[in-house]
Amino acid sequence: MSTNQVKTSGAIPSLWPGLSGEDAEGPYLEGAMCASCGTVILGLRSICPQCWAQGSMQQLKLGRTGTVYTRTVIHQAPEGFEAPYTAGMVDLGEGIRVFAHLEAGAARPEIGDTVELEIVPLRKAKDGSPLSGPRYRKLN
Amino acid sequence: MTRTHHRKVAVIGVGLVPFDKYDDESIEQIARPAVVAAMRDAGVVREQIDAAFVAHLYQGEVLGQRILKGLGFREIPVANVENACAGGSTAVREAFQAVANGQFEAVLVVGAEKMGRGLINFVSPDLELTMGNIAPAQYAMAGQRHMYEFGTPLQAFAQIAVKSRLHASLNPNARFRDTVSLDEVLSSRPIADPLTLLQCCRNGSGAASIVVASEDFIKYHCIERPVWIVGSGLGSWMFDNSQQDLTNFGATRVAAKAAYEEAGIGPEDIDIVELHDAFTVGELLHYEGLGLCGKGEGGAFALSGATQLGGRVPVNVSGGLLSKSHPLGATGVAQFCELVWQLRGDAKGRQVEGARIALAHSQGGTGLEAGATCITLLAKAI
Numbered sequence: 001m002s003t004n005q006v007k008t009s010g011a012i013p014s015l016w017p018g019l020s021g022e023d024a025e026g027p028y029l030e031g032a033m034c035a036s037c038g039t040v041i042l043g044l045r046s047i048c049p050q051c052w053a054q055g056s057m058q059q060l061k062l063g064r065t066g067t068v069y070t071r072t073v074i075h076q077a078p079e080g081f082e083a084p085y086t087a088g089m090v091d092l093g094e095g096i097r098v099f100a101h102l103e104a105g106a107a108r109p110e111i112g113d114t115v116e117l118e119i120v121p122l123r124k125a126k127d128g129s130p131l132s133g134p135r136y137r138k139l140n
Numbered sequence: 141m142t143r144t145h146h147r148k149v150a151v152i153g154v155g156l157v158p159f160d161k162y163d164d165e166s167i168e169q170i171a172r173p174a175v176v177a178a179m180r181d182a183g184v185v186r187e188q189i190d191a192a193f194v195a196h197l198y199q200g201e202v203l204g205q206r207i208l209k210g211l212g213f214r215e216i217p218v219a220n221v222e223n224a225c226a227g228g229s230t231a232v233r234e235a236f237q238a239v240a241n242g243q244f245e246a247v248l249v250v251g252a253e254k255m256g257r258g259l260i261n262f263v264s265p266d267l268e269l270t271m272g273n274i275a276p277a278q279y280a281m282a283g284q285r286h287m288y289e290f291g292t293p294l295q296a297f298a299q300i301a302v303k304s305r306l307h308a309s310l311n312p313n314a315r316f317r318d319t320v321s322l323d324e325v326l327s328s329r330p331i332a333d334p335l336t337l338l339q340c341c342r343n344g345s346g347a348a349s350i351v352v353a354s355e356d357f358i359k360y361h362c363i364e365r366p367v368w369i370v371g372s373g374l375g376s377w378m379f380d381n382s383q384q385d386l387t388n389f390g391a392t393r394v395a396a397k398a399a400y401e402e403a404g405i406g407p408e409d410i411d412i413v414e415l416h417d418a419f420t421v422g423e424l425l426h427y428e429g430l431g432l433c434g435k436g437e438g439g440a441f442a443l444s445g446a447t448q449l450g451g452r453v454p455v456n457v458s459g460g461l462l463s464k465s466h467p468l469g470a471t472g473v474a475q476f477c478e479l480v481w482q483l484r485g486d487a488k489g490r491q492v493e494g495a496r497i498a499l500a501h502s503q504g505g506t507g508l509e510a511g512a513t514c515i516t517l518l519a520k521a522i
Binding site: 071072075080085087096098133 | 267271274276280284285329332333334380381382386
Protein backbone atom coordinates (compact mmCIF):
# COMPACT_ATOMS: atom_id res chain seq x y z
CA MET A 1 0.00 0.00 0.00
CA SER A 2 1.35 3.42 -1.04
CA THR A 3 2.64 5.44 1.89
CA ASN A 4 1.40 8.67 0.45
CA GLN A 5 -2.12 7.44 -0.11
CA VAL A 6 -4.53 10.20 0.73
CA LYS A 7 -6.81 9.07 3.52
CA THR A 8 -9.68 11.48 2.91
CA SER A 9 -11.92 8.47 2.39
CA GLY A 10 -11.85 8.01 6.12
CA ALA A 11 -13.70 11.29 6.59
CA ILE A 12 -16.31 10.65 3.90
CA PRO A 13 -19.24 8.51 5.01
CA SER A 14 -19.95 5.27 3.16
CA LEU A 15 -22.78 5.09 0.67
CA TRP A 16 -23.89 1.97 2.57
CA PRO A 17 -23.08 2.06 6.31
CA GLY A 18 -21.20 -1.02 7.41
CA LEU A 19 -20.09 -1.98 3.93
CA SER A 20 -16.37 -1.47 4.41
CA GLY A 21 -13.64 -0.71 6.87
CA GLU A 22 -9.93 -0.03 7.04
CA ASP A 23 -7.15 -1.47 9.17
CA ALA A 24 -3.36 -1.58 9.15
CA GLU A 25 -3.45 -3.83 6.09
CA GLY A 26 -5.69 -1.45 4.20
CA PRO A 27 -9.36 -1.32 3.18
CA TYR A 28 -11.62 -4.36 3.29
CA LEU A 29 -15.26 -5.21 2.82
CA GLU A 30 -17.29 -6.25 5.82
CA GLY A 31 -18.35 -9.85 5.58
CA ALA A 32 -19.10 -12.77 7.80
CA MET A 33 -18.50 -16.49 8.00
CA CYS A 34 -20.84 -18.92 9.66
CA ALA A 35 -19.08 -20.81 12.44
CA SER A 36 -21.56 -23.64 11.94
CA CYS A 37 -21.32 -24.32 8.18
CA GLY A 38 -18.54 -22.07 6.83
CA THR A 39 -20.74 -20.07 4.47
CA VAL A 40 -19.27 -16.67 3.64
CA ILE A 41 -21.47 -13.65 3.01
CA LEU A 42 -21.09 -9.97 2.29
CA GLY A 43 -22.33 -7.85 5.14
CA LEU A 44 -23.59 -9.04 8.48
CA ARG A 45 -26.68 -11.10 9.15
CA SER A 46 -28.10 -12.60 12.31
CA ILE A 47 -29.25 -15.75 10.51
CA CYS A 48 -26.91 -17.80 8.31
CA PRO A 49 -28.53 -17.87 4.87
CA GLN A 50 -27.35 -21.41 4.28
CA CYS A 51 -27.88 -23.36 7.51
CA TRP A 52 -30.15 -20.89 9.35
CA ALA A 53 -28.05 -20.99 12.50
CA GLN A 54 -28.57 -17.90 14.59
CA GLY A 55 -25.78 -16.03 16.29
CA SER A 56 -23.11 -18.01 14.47
CA MET A 57 -22.06 -15.40 11.89
CA GLN A 58 -18.60 -14.13 12.71
CA GLN A 59 -17.00 -11.06 11.22
CA LEU A 60 -14.75 -11.70 8.25
CA LYS A 61 -12.80 -8.96 6.55
CA LEU A 62 -12.81 -9.75 2.87
CA GLY A 63 -12.48 -8.35 -0.62
CA ARG A 64 -9.01 -6.86 -0.34
CA THR A 65 -8.26 -8.44 -3.70
CA GLY A 66 -10.23 -10.17 -6.42
CA THR A 67 -10.50 -10.99 -10.11
CA VAL A 68 -12.61 -9.01 -12.56
CA TYR A 69 -15.43 -11.23 -13.89
CA THR A 70 -17.02 -8.58 -16.08
CA ARG A 71 -17.14 -4.81 -16.43
CA THR A 72 -18.79 -1.95 -18.30
CA VAL A 73 -18.61 1.81 -18.64
CA ILE A 74 -21.85 3.58 -17.72
CA HIS A 75 -22.59 6.71 -19.72
CA GLN A 76 -26.08 7.50 -18.45
CA ALA A 77 -25.63 8.17 -14.78
CA PRO A 78 -28.42 7.75 -12.22
CA GLU A 79 -29.02 10.41 -9.58
CA GLY A 80 -25.96 10.98 -7.42
CA PHE A 81 -23.44 9.72 -9.95
CA GLU A 82 -21.39 11.46 -12.62
CA ALA A 83 -21.04 9.91 -16.03
CA PRO A 84 -19.06 8.15 -17.24
CA TYR A 85 -18.14 5.71 -14.53
CA THR A 86 -16.59 2.25 -14.80
CA ALA A 87 -17.95 -0.65 -12.79
CA GLY A 88 -17.89 -4.41 -12.76
CA MET A 89 -18.42 -7.66 -10.93
CA VAL A 90 -15.36 -8.80 -8.98
CA ASP A 91 -14.88 -12.40 -7.86
CA LEU A 92 -13.32 -12.57 -4.42
CA GLY A 93 -11.05 -15.33 -3.21
CA GLU A 94 -13.51 -16.02 -0.40
CA GLY A 95 -15.93 -17.41 -3.01
CA ILE A 96 -18.41 -14.56 -3.37
CA ARG A 97 -18.87 -11.93 -6.07
CA VAL A 98 -19.40 -8.22 -5.55
CA PHE A 99 -20.43 -5.30 -7.69
CA ALA A 100 -17.98 -2.43 -7.36
CA HIS A 101 -16.59 0.49 -9.29
CA LEU A 102 -13.34 0.06 -11.16
CA GLU A 103 -10.56 2.51 -11.81
CA ALA A 104 -11.33 4.32 -15.05
CA GLY A 105 -9.24 5.38 -18.00
CA ALA A 106 -5.94 3.92 -19.17
CA ALA A 107 -5.44 1.96 -15.95
CA ARG A 108 -8.85 0.33 -16.23
CA PRO A 109 -8.80 -3.31 -15.17
CA GLU A 110 -10.00 -5.77 -17.81
CA ILE A 111 -11.82 -9.08 -17.41
CA GLY A 112 -9.45 -11.56 -15.80
CA ASP A 113 -7.24 -8.95 -14.12
CA THR A 114 -6.34 -9.26 -10.46
CA VAL A 115 -7.45 -6.16 -8.60
CA GLU A 116 -7.12 -4.60 -5.16
CA LEU A 117 -9.63 -2.61 -3.14
CA GLU A 118 -9.73 1.12 -2.45
CA ILE A 119 -12.45 3.11 -0.71
CA VAL A 120 -12.98 6.36 -2.57
CA PRO A 121 -15.74 8.95 -3.14
CA LEU A 122 -18.16 7.27 -5.52
CA ARG A 123 -21.35 9.31 -5.49
CA LYS A 124 -23.25 12.16 -3.85
CA ALA A 125 -26.07 11.99 -1.34
CA LYS A 126 -29.35 13.82 -1.93
CA ASP A 127 -27.93 16.92 -0.27
CA GLY A 128 -24.88 16.87 -2.55
CA SER A 129 -22.41 15.66 0.07
CA PRO A 130 -19.96 12.97 -1.07
CA LEU A 131 -20.33 9.30 -0.19
CA SER A 132 -17.56 6.73 -0.47
CA GLY A 133 -17.62 3.18 -1.67
CA PRO A 134 -15.53 0.33 -3.02
CA ARG A 135 -13.46 0.69 -6.16
CA TYR A 136 -10.92 -1.80 -7.46
CA ARG A 137 -7.70 -1.04 -9.30
CA LYS A 138 -5.21 -3.29 -11.06
CA LEU A 139 -2.88 -5.09 -8.72
CA ASN A 140 0.65 -4.79 -10.02
CA MET B 141 -42.66 -33.15 -8.34
CA THR B 142 -44.97 -34.12 -11.19
CA ARG B 143 -48.08 -32.09 -11.71
CA THR B 144 -51.38 -33.90 -11.29
CA HIS B 145 -53.72 -33.95 -14.24
CA HIS B 146 -55.65 -30.73 -14.58
CA ARG B 147 -58.21 -29.15 -16.91
CA LYS B 148 -57.42 -27.57 -20.24
CA VAL B 149 -57.36 -23.78 -20.34
CA ALA B 150 -57.38 -21.36 -23.26
CA VAL B 151 -57.13 -17.67 -23.97
CA ILE B 152 -60.49 -16.68 -25.46
CA GLY B 153 -60.13 -12.92 -25.78
CA VAL B 154 -57.43 -10.26 -25.88
CA GLY B 155 -57.41 -6.47 -25.78
CA LEU B 156 -54.59 -3.95 -26.05
CA VAL B 157 -54.16 -0.25 -25.35
CA PRO B 158 -51.04 0.38 -27.49
CA PHE B 159 -48.10 1.61 -25.45
CA ASP B 160 -47.43 5.32 -25.69
CA LYS B 161 -47.47 8.48 -23.58
CA TYR B 162 -50.80 8.99 -21.85
CA ASP B 163 -49.92 11.84 -19.53
CA ASP B 164 -53.43 13.26 -19.43
CA GLU B 165 -55.19 10.05 -18.40
CA SER B 166 -55.30 8.27 -15.08
CA ILE B 167 -54.10 4.68 -14.93
CA GLU B 168 -57.71 3.52 -14.56
CA GLN B 169 -58.71 5.43 -17.70
CA ILE B 170 -55.73 3.95 -19.56
CA ALA B 171 -56.56 0.39 -18.52
CA ARG B 172 -60.32 0.15 -18.97
CA PRO B 173 -60.47 0.08 -22.78
CA ALA B 174 -58.15 -2.94 -22.73
CA VAL B 175 -60.58 -4.80 -20.48
CA VAL B 176 -63.56 -3.88 -22.64
CA ALA B 177 -61.71 -4.97 -25.80
CA ALA B 178 -60.70 -8.31 -24.27
CA MET B 179 -64.22 -9.03 -23.00
CA ARG B 180 -65.77 -8.19 -26.38
CA ASP B 181 -63.15 -10.22 -28.21
CA ALA B 182 -64.00 -13.16 -25.94
CA GLY B 183 -67.71 -12.59 -26.42
CA VAL B 184 -68.35 -12.79 -22.67
CA VAL B 185 -70.23 -10.50 -20.34
CA ARG B 186 -69.22 -9.18 -16.94
CA GLU B 187 -71.36 -11.71 -15.03
CA GLN B 188 -69.42 -14.59 -16.58
CA ILE B 189 -66.10 -13.53 -15.09
CA ASP B 190 -65.31 -15.35 -11.86
CA ALA B 191 -62.11 -13.58 -10.80
CA ALA B 192 -59.42 -11.15 -11.91
CA PHE B 193 -55.63 -10.96 -11.61
CA VAL B 194 -54.14 -7.52 -12.20
CA ALA B 195 -50.44 -6.74 -12.59
CA HIS B 196 -48.57 -3.48 -12.08
CA LEU B 197 -45.62 -2.12 -10.12
CA TYR B 198 -46.11 1.47 -9.12
CA GLN B 199 -49.79 2.29 -9.53
CA GLY B 200 -50.78 2.15 -5.88
CA GLU B 201 -52.99 0.06 -3.72
CA VAL B 202 -55.76 -2.22 -5.03
CA LEU B 203 -55.25 -1.15 -8.66
CA GLY B 204 -57.39 -4.02 -9.98
CA GLN B 205 -60.37 -2.99 -7.92
CA ARG B 206 -59.94 0.68 -8.89
CA ILE B 207 -59.97 -0.24 -12.57
CA LEU B 208 -62.82 -2.72 -12.43
CA LYS B 209 -65.20 -0.76 -10.23
CA GLY B 210 -65.42 1.74 -13.07
CA LEU B 211 -66.60 -1.06 -15.35
CA GLY B 212 -69.37 -2.30 -13.09
CA PHE B 213 -67.58 -5.32 -11.59
CA ARG B 214 -68.71 -5.71 -7.95
CA GLU B 215 -67.66 -8.58 -5.72
CA ILE B 216 -65.47 -11.04 -7.61
CA PRO B 217 -62.13 -11.99 -6.07
CA VAL B 218 -59.37 -9.71 -7.36
CA ALA B 219 -55.70 -10.29 -6.64
CA ASN B 220 -53.09 -7.70 -7.57
CA VAL B 221 -49.80 -9.18 -8.72
CA GLU B 222 -46.30 -7.75 -8.55
CA ASN B 223 -43.28 -9.58 -9.91
CA ALA B 224 -41.36 -6.63 -11.32
CA CYS B 225 -41.45 -6.71 -15.13
CA ALA B 226 -42.57 -10.34 -15.03
CA GLY B 227 -45.76 -9.33 -13.22
CA GLY B 228 -48.02 -9.39 -16.26
CA SER B 229 -46.90 -12.90 -17.18
CA THR B 230 -47.21 -14.00 -13.57
CA ALA B 231 -50.79 -12.71 -13.47
CA VAL B 232 -51.59 -14.79 -16.57
CA ARG B 233 -49.97 -17.80 -14.88
CA GLU B 234 -52.06 -17.31 -11.74
CA ALA B 235 -55.22 -17.16 -13.83
CA PHE B 236 -54.18 -20.22 -15.83
CA GLN B 237 -53.45 -22.28 -12.74
CA ALA B 238 -56.65 -21.22 -10.97
CA VAL B 239 -58.78 -22.28 -13.94
CA ALA B 240 -56.72 -25.42 -14.59
CA ASN B 241 -57.14 -26.48 -10.98
CA GLY B 242 -60.89 -26.08 -11.13
CA GLN B 243 -61.35 -22.98 -9.00
CA PHE B 244 -62.87 -20.79 -11.70
CA GLU B 245 -64.36 -21.11 -15.19
CA ALA B 246 -63.48 -17.74 -16.72
CA VAL B 247 -60.91 -15.27 -15.41
CA LEU B 248 -59.86 -11.80 -16.46
CA VAL B 249 -56.21 -10.71 -16.50
CA VAL B 250 -55.08 -7.10 -16.76
CA GLY B 251 -51.62 -5.56 -16.90
CA ALA B 252 -51.31 -1.79 -16.69
CA GLU B 253 -48.71 0.87 -15.99
CA LYS B 254 -48.40 4.64 -16.28
CA MET B 255 -44.83 5.87 -16.30
CA GLY B 256 -42.95 9.14 -16.44
CA ARG B 257 -39.48 9.65 -17.84
CA GLY B 258 -36.13 8.50 -16.59
CA LEU B 259 -34.64 5.53 -14.79
CA ILE B 260 -36.94 3.54 -12.55
CA ASN B 261 -36.88 4.59 -8.90
CA PHE B 262 -36.92 1.31 -7.05
CA VAL B 263 -38.78 1.29 -3.75
CA SER B 264 -36.23 -0.98 -2.10
CA PRO B 265 -32.90 -0.19 -3.72
CA ASP B 266 -30.40 -2.81 -2.74
CA LEU B 267 -26.68 -2.32 -2.27
CA GLU B 268 -25.90 -2.77 -5.95
CA LEU B 269 -28.41 -0.16 -7.06
CA THR B 270 -27.11 2.20 -4.41
CA MET B 271 -23.69 1.75 -5.98
CA GLY B 272 -25.05 2.62 -9.41
CA ASN B 273 -25.71 -0.82 -10.88
CA ILE B 274 -28.65 0.34 -12.97
CA ALA B 275 -30.56 -2.03 -15.25
CA PRO B 276 -28.69 -1.12 -18.45
CA ALA B 277 -25.39 -1.73 -16.63
CA GLN B 278 -26.52 -5.17 -15.43
CA TYR B 279 -27.42 -6.25 -18.93
CA ALA B 280 -24.27 -4.61 -20.32
CA MET B 281 -22.08 -6.60 -17.94
CA ALA B 282 -23.77 -9.86 -18.94
CA GLY B 283 -23.17 -8.90 -22.58
CA GLN B 284 -19.52 -8.09 -21.90
CA ARG B 285 -19.00 -11.50 -20.33
CA HIS B 286 -20.65 -13.12 -23.35
CA MET B 287 -18.30 -11.21 -25.65
CA TYR B 288 -15.35 -12.29 -23.50
CA GLU B 289 -16.27 -15.99 -23.38
CA PHE B 290 -17.63 -16.46 -26.90
CA GLY B 291 -16.22 -13.63 -29.02
CA THR B 292 -19.73 -12.29 -29.67
CA PRO B 293 -19.40 -9.17 -31.86
CA LEU B 294 -21.11 -5.85 -31.12
CA GLN B 295 -23.02 -6.24 -34.37
CA ALA B 296 -24.89 -9.28 -33.01
CA PHE B 297 -26.48 -7.21 -30.26
CA ALA B 298 -27.13 -4.24 -32.52
CA GLN B 299 -28.78 -6.42 -35.19
CA ILE B 300 -31.49 -7.26 -32.66
CA ALA B 301 -32.49 -3.59 -32.56
CA VAL B 302 -32.48 -3.45 -36.38
CA LYS B 303 -34.79 -6.49 -36.43
CA SER B 304 -37.04 -4.96 -33.79
CA ARG B 305 -37.67 -1.81 -35.81
CA LEU B 306 -38.14 -3.79 -39.00
CA HIS B 307 -40.90 -5.79 -37.31
CA ALA B 308 -42.37 -2.67 -35.73
CA SER B 309 -42.65 -1.02 -39.15
CA LEU B 310 -45.16 -3.78 -39.96
CA ASN B 311 -47.13 -3.50 -36.69
CA PRO B 312 -49.65 -0.65 -36.29
CA ASN B 313 -49.65 -1.30 -32.52
CA ALA B 314 -45.93 -0.55 -32.15
CA ARG B 315 -44.80 2.85 -30.92
CA PHE B 316 -41.43 3.33 -32.65
CA ARG B 317 -41.87 2.25 -36.24
CA ASP B 318 -39.02 3.91 -38.15
CA THR B 319 -36.55 1.36 -39.45
CA VAL B 320 -32.93 1.83 -38.42
CA SER B 321 -29.62 0.61 -39.82
CA LEU B 322 -26.92 -1.30 -37.98
CA ASP B 323 -24.71 1.81 -38.12
CA GLU B 324 -27.43 4.00 -36.66
CA VAL B 325 -27.89 1.56 -33.78
CA LEU B 326 -24.17 1.29 -33.06
CA SER B 327 -23.63 5.04 -33.22
CA SER B 328 -26.64 6.04 -31.11
CA ARG B 329 -25.86 7.53 -27.70
CA PRO B 330 -23.83 5.16 -25.45
CA ILE B 331 -25.72 4.07 -22.35
CA ALA B 332 -23.58 1.31 -20.79
CA ASP B 333 -21.03 -0.38 -23.03
CA PRO B 334 -21.90 -2.20 -25.29
CA LEU B 335 -25.48 -0.90 -25.08
CA THR B 336 -26.39 2.23 -27.01
CA LEU B 337 -29.66 4.14 -26.80
CA LEU B 338 -31.38 2.24 -29.61
CA GLN B 339 -30.52 -1.03 -27.83
CA CYS B 340 -32.46 -0.08 -24.69
CA CYS B 341 -36.22 -0.06 -24.22
CA ARG B 342 -38.03 3.13 -23.28
CA ASN B 343 -40.56 3.87 -20.56
CA GLY B 344 -44.16 3.83 -21.69
CA SER B 345 -47.74 3.76 -20.48
CA GLY B 346 -50.46 1.38 -21.55
CA ALA B 347 -52.46 -1.70 -20.74
CA ALA B 348 -53.35 -5.16 -21.98
CA SER B 349 -56.02 -7.61 -20.95
CA ILE B 350 -56.92 -11.22 -21.69
CA VAL B 351 -59.70 -13.60 -20.74
CA VAL B 352 -58.84 -17.22 -19.97
CA ALA B 353 -61.41 -19.98 -19.66
CA SER B 354 -61.78 -23.69 -19.06
CA GLU B 355 -62.46 -26.21 -21.79
CA ASP B 356 -65.91 -26.80 -20.28
CA PHE B 357 -66.76 -23.10 -20.48
CA ILE B 358 -65.47 -22.94 -24.06
CA LYS B 359 -67.52 -25.95 -25.18
CA TYR B 360 -70.66 -24.82 -23.35
CA HIS B 361 -70.59 -21.30 -24.81
CA CYS B 362 -69.34 -22.42 -28.26
CA ILE B 363 -66.36 -20.09 -28.05
CA GLU B 364 -64.44 -20.10 -31.29
CA ARG B 365 -60.69 -20.12 -31.93
CA PRO B 366 -59.44 -20.66 -28.38
CA VAL B 367 -55.66 -20.52 -28.00
CA TRP B 368 -54.63 -23.14 -25.46
CA ILE B 369 -52.15 -22.54 -22.65
CA VAL B 370 -50.16 -25.78 -22.64
CA GLY B 371 -47.23 -25.00 -20.37
CA SER B 372 -46.15 -22.52 -17.74
CA GLY B 373 -42.92 -21.97 -15.86
CA LEU B 374 -41.92 -19.44 -13.23
CA GLY B 375 -38.35 -19.26 -12.04
CA SER B 376 -36.70 -16.92 -9.57
CA TRP B 377 -33.17 -15.86 -9.05
CA MET B 378 -32.08 -14.92 -5.56
CA PHE B 379 -28.34 -14.90 -5.96
CA ASP B 380 -26.91 -13.18 -2.93
CA ASN B 381 -23.36 -12.46 -4.18
CA SER B 382 -22.76 -15.90 -5.63
CA GLN B 383 -20.33 -16.54 -8.49
CA GLN B 384 -22.84 -17.75 -11.07
CA ASP B 385 -22.64 -17.79 -14.85
CA LEU B 386 -23.96 -14.40 -15.96
CA THR B 387 -24.31 -15.54 -19.56
CA ASN B 388 -27.00 -17.92 -18.26
CA PHE B 389 -29.34 -15.05 -17.77
CA GLY B 390 -31.95 -14.75 -15.07
CA ALA B 391 -34.12 -17.77 -14.50
CA THR B 392 -34.91 -18.36 -18.16
CA ARG B 393 -33.53 -21.90 -18.28
CA VAL B 394 -35.38 -22.89 -15.11
CA ALA B 395 -38.71 -21.46 -16.23
CA ALA B 396 -38.31 -22.84 -19.76
CA LYS B 397 -37.58 -26.34 -18.50
CA ALA B 398 -40.77 -26.34 -16.42
CA ALA B 399 -42.90 -25.03 -19.28
CA TYR B 400 -41.45 -27.40 -21.90
CA GLU B 401 -41.89 -30.37 -19.56
CA GLU B 402 -45.49 -29.50 -18.79
CA ALA B 403 -46.30 -29.14 -22.48
CA GLY B 404 -44.27 -32.16 -23.53
CA ILE B 405 -42.48 -30.18 -26.25
CA GLY B 406 -39.05 -28.71 -26.86
CA PRO B 407 -37.60 -25.49 -28.27
CA GLU B 408 -37.47 -27.05 -31.74
CA ASP B 409 -41.30 -27.08 -31.74
CA ILE B 410 -41.68 -23.33 -31.22
CA ASP B 411 -42.93 -21.36 -34.23
CA ILE B 412 -42.93 -17.85 -32.76
CA VAL B 413 -41.63 -16.12 -29.63
CA GLU B 414 -42.33 -12.95 -27.72
CA LEU B 415 -39.51 -12.49 -25.24
CA HIS B 416 -38.26 -9.83 -22.85
CA ASP B 417 -36.05 -7.61 -24.98
CA ALA B 418 -35.66 -4.77 -22.49
CA PHE B 419 -32.10 -4.59 -23.87
CA THR B 420 -30.64 -6.26 -26.96
CA VAL B 421 -28.20 -8.17 -24.72
CA GLY B 422 -31.19 -9.72 -22.96
CA GLU B 423 -32.71 -11.01 -26.16
CA LEU B 424 -29.44 -12.61 -27.28
CA LEU B 425 -28.88 -14.35 -23.97
CA HIS B 426 -32.50 -15.50 -23.88
CA TYR B 427 -32.09 -17.23 -27.26
CA GLU B 428 -29.67 -19.53 -25.42
CA GLY B 429 -31.71 -19.74 -22.21
CA LEU B 430 -34.79 -20.80 -24.15
CA GLY B 431 -32.82 -23.42 -26.04
CA LEU B 432 -33.42 -21.80 -29.42
CA CYS B 433 -29.69 -22.14 -30.00
CA GLY B 434 -26.79 -23.65 -28.10
CA LYS B 435 -24.72 -22.07 -25.34
CA GLY B 436 -22.46 -19.36 -26.74
CA GLU B 437 -24.19 -19.45 -30.14
CA GLY B 438 -26.46 -16.47 -29.50
CA GLY B 439 -24.31 -14.10 -31.53
CA ALA B 440 -24.30 -16.23 -34.67
CA PHE B 441 -28.00 -16.91 -34.18
CA ALA B 442 -28.79 -13.20 -33.91
CA LEU B 443 -26.92 -12.51 -37.16
CA SER B 444 -28.36 -15.50 -39.04
CA GLY B 445 -31.82 -14.12 -39.74
CA ALA B 446 -33.42 -17.09 -37.99
CA THR B 447 -35.28 -14.82 -35.57
CA GLN B 448 -36.53 -12.37 -38.17
CA LEU B 449 -39.95 -12.63 -39.83
CA GLY B 450 -39.47 -15.27 -42.52
CA GLY B 451 -36.82 -17.07 -40.49
CA ARG B 452 -37.02 -20.35 -38.62
CA VAL B 453 -38.33 -18.90 -35.34
CA PRO B 454 -39.38 -15.25 -35.52
CA VAL B 455 -38.79 -13.42 -32.23
CA ASN B 456 -40.66 -10.26 -31.21
CA VAL B 457 -42.59 -9.77 -34.42
CA SER B 458 -44.62 -7.20 -32.48
CA GLY B 459 -41.47 -5.08 -32.24
CA GLY B 460 -40.87 -6.18 -28.66
CA LEU B 461 -40.13 -3.90 -25.75
CA LEU B 462 -37.49 -2.13 -27.84
CA SER B 463 -40.03 -0.80 -30.32
CA LYS B 464 -43.25 -0.80 -28.28
CA SER B 465 -41.74 0.70 -25.08
CA HIS B 466 -42.21 -1.00 -21.71
CA PRO B 467 -45.02 -0.17 -19.27
CA LEU B 468 -43.76 -2.53 -16.63
CA GLY B 469 -46.91 -4.36 -15.53
CA ALA B 470 -48.52 -4.37 -18.96
CA THR B 471 -45.73 -5.82 -21.09
CA GLY B 472 -46.17 -9.46 -20.10
CA VAL B 473 -49.91 -9.44 -20.83
CA ALA B 474 -49.44 -7.63 -24.15
CA GLN B 475 -47.25 -10.49 -25.40
CA PHE B 476 -50.35 -12.70 -25.23
CA CYS B 477 -52.28 -10.26 -27.41
CA GLU B 478 -49.69 -10.54 -30.19
CA LEU B 479 -49.27 -14.32 -29.90
CA VAL B 480 -53.02 -14.96 -29.89
CA TRP B 481 -53.45 -12.81 -33.00
CA GLN B 482 -50.58 -14.69 -34.63
CA LEU B 483 -51.92 -18.15 -33.73
CA ARG B 484 -55.38 -17.16 -34.95
CA GLY B 485 -53.87 -16.00 -38.23
CA ASP B 486 -55.02 -12.41 -37.65
CA ALA B 487 -51.66 -10.62 -37.61
CA LYS B 488 -52.18 -8.83 -40.91
CA GLY B 489 -48.98 -7.61 -42.56
CA ARG B 490 -46.71 -9.45 -40.12
CA GLN B 491 -48.21 -12.93 -40.00
CA VAL B 492 -45.91 -15.83 -39.21
CA GLU B 493 -47.31 -18.35 -41.67
CA GLY B 494 -48.57 -21.55 -40.15
CA ALA B 495 -47.73 -20.55 -36.57
CA ARG B 496 -49.11 -23.25 -34.26
CA ILE B 497 -47.01 -23.13 -31.09
CA ALA B 498 -45.87 -19.92 -29.40
CA LEU B 499 -43.71 -19.01 -26.42
CA ALA B 500 -44.13 -15.91 -24.26
CA HIS B 501 -41.27 -14.93 -21.92
CA SER B 502 -40.78 -12.01 -19.60
CA GLN B 503 -38.49 -11.27 -16.72
CA GLY B 504 -37.82 -8.60 -14.17
CA GLY B 505 -36.14 -7.83 -10.89
CA THR B 506 -34.23 -5.30 -8.92
CA GLY B 507 -31.05 -6.48 -10.52
CA LEU B 508 -28.73 -9.37 -10.76
CA GLU B 509 -29.62 -10.10 -7.14
CA ALA B 510 -33.31 -10.84 -7.20
CA GLY B 511 -36.00 -11.37 -9.80
CA ALA B 512 -38.39 -13.58 -11.72
CA THR B 513 -38.71 -15.11 -15.17
CA CYS B 514 -42.09 -16.37 -16.37
CA ILE B 515 -42.63 -18.44 -19.51
CA THR B 516 -45.87 -19.59 -21.09
CA LEU B 517 -46.47 -21.91 -24.02
CA LEU B 518 -49.49 -21.48 -26.26
CA ALA B 519 -50.87 -23.84 -28.89
CA LYS B 520 -53.41 -23.41 -31.63
CA ALA B 521 -54.97 -26.83 -31.11
CA ILE B 522 -54.35 -29.71 -28.75
